[in-house]
Amino acid sequence: MNAQARIHMVDAPTHPSLSSPILEVRDVHKVFGGVRALNGLSLSIAEGEVHCVLGPNGAGKSTFFKILMGTERPTTGKILYKGRDVTDLPAFKRARLGLSVKFQNIRVFADLTVFQNLFIPLRRHYSARQIPERVAVLLAQVSLDGSEHRLARELSHGQQQWLAIAMSMAFDPEILLLDEPTAGMSVEETDKTAAIIRQLNAQKTTIIVIEHDMGFIRDLCARTSVLHYGKLFAQGSFDEIAADADVRRIYLGTL
Template sequence: MNAVTNCKVEANVASAVRPILEVRDVHKVFGGVRALNGLSLSIAEGEIHCVLGPNGAGKSTFFKMLMGTERPTMGKILYKGRDVTRMPSFGRARLGLSVKFQNMRVFGDLTVFQNLFIPLRRSYRAHQIPERVEALLSQVGLQGNAQRLVRELSHGQQQWLAIAMSMASDPEILLLDEPTAGMSVEESTKTAAIIHELNAQKVTIIVIEHDMAFIRALSARTSVLHYGQLFAQSSFDEIAANPDVRRIYLGTL
């Protein structure tokens, strides 16, 4: 099955489930350079969706479009059918989108509890926060660490704390930008388990990653971007076996 056929088959499957997020024919031009070139992609409600692509494929620009830190030159972005193309980031966050960037900052001189208190105070009363902190730490495998200084945590633990901070607003969609960057194999495996646990709680999760072993562990619908377009979309196993995708990563296509 070729890449174009893969896209059509998966599009038909996705249409059977209500899309929570849609990107329709999105273009983005930076100073004459076309970062996105008619990208169309649909994310089903409640799924884990992985986005792959070589350097320059448009992954980072796509991510910024979803959160509203960049706006399309052309095209639309829909959230539950609502056009949010021109909506700023804070507006999308209020609707239920949250993001964990690769270099999301945690505060090393504060405790884990204090790091979570900061985002939680926007949505919870002070007396509710301790219980919510414990719930979030349990979700990311950091229970018992509330009073530790963040600088004492390992790199992987700090990344899991950043995910917990992104979950503080109880989002419907969580966007994760290379969540395993700098992690050991064991930490990456645990991160996959954390993502599955969050998804089991009805959170739609979009992951941009280049670690193929990690994407395999997620076992999720996977989209491959190339030159700012959707090149292929299928299960990870089918994507990994696609010779055209392999050639993209080798730089021969």
């Protein structure tokens, strides 16, 4: 079977806010110096869902993520956000529309307190009097209650990742993009991160997760898309993806 043409279209899990696509990637190609990183990728993200994107090294995950963020532009193709063509919008304008990002590499201010880390993004949207209450809400969402006065560098690796997620949520985004959010975490921290993502999603935030940790994706129990050679290869529930012999061969490098 032609791997590039083989796509499973499976309904997303039941969710009260699932409706029309909030984000669409339409026939996107991206070429770097003659190397084709994305090769006609088309993918839709439903409003209110958690959507996981996985694939082996070189599948195009990082390029896909950068194009969603706006730090790279497609060679051809379109990106639509809530029906609006945002293909040529820079990252900061996409952020104003409601997209927020948590990068794989931790981007917290190590020598500032947890409160100060959150104060910086919150001050753009909230008054000084409102910020303490909002900080408490954000920290509760990421299991960092009561840590306001700790220096960020005193937190564990996993806690710093959660703080970075809270900083991304400070903008009240409609879509949260997470790039390998469990990188370097312990098993316990990974499990807690899955619980944090589910809680954020329950509050109507659409979440896109770029990951390679199959156990973590299983815990999220989310609709999953597999990229291969810059195209959408398979899509479905995690159980369907995990049971797919061709997907397993992709990860073994035999397809």
